[in-house]
Amino acid sequence: MSPMTRMARCSCGKLQVEARDEPKFVVACHCMECQRRTGSVFGVSAYFAKGQISIHGVSSLYVREGQDGRKLRLHFCPECGSSVYWEAEIRPEYFGVAVGAFADPEFPVPVRSVWEQSRHPWLSFGHEPDRFIDQSTRRS
DSSP: OOOOOOEEEEESSSEEEEEEEEOSSSEEEHHHHHHHHHTOOEEEEEEGGGGEEEEEEEEEEEEEEEEEEEEEEEEEEETTEEEEEEETTTTTEEEEGGGGGGGOOOSSSSSSOGGGGOOOOOOOSSOOOOOSSSSSSSSO
């Protein structure tokens, strides 16, 4: 692996995503579905152009509607159940990859925080990302 290559993987290691170069952007999402998907109070996604990604291993697919009504195609490991990457209708030229799957505390910080109307009020960042009430409405 070159210094600009990162590996994300599921808990058991059977599904891996190799990401080349830096992500195009990193987003913290507070929607209820990301809370449910992660089992945490929010999800953090790194978006890479599809050409930056190589996928290794077999995934199962779960398709759902996002809060904005557009489809998300979530790929997860059929062995351990970890969701590792996804495709979103809102960003068809990108793969989203779960930042936690990289297990890298030096990973770039989120530049955007979305669906903040369902953000837990005690959650704060050590920096100030752009904040949006939903996917596109900036907070004042």
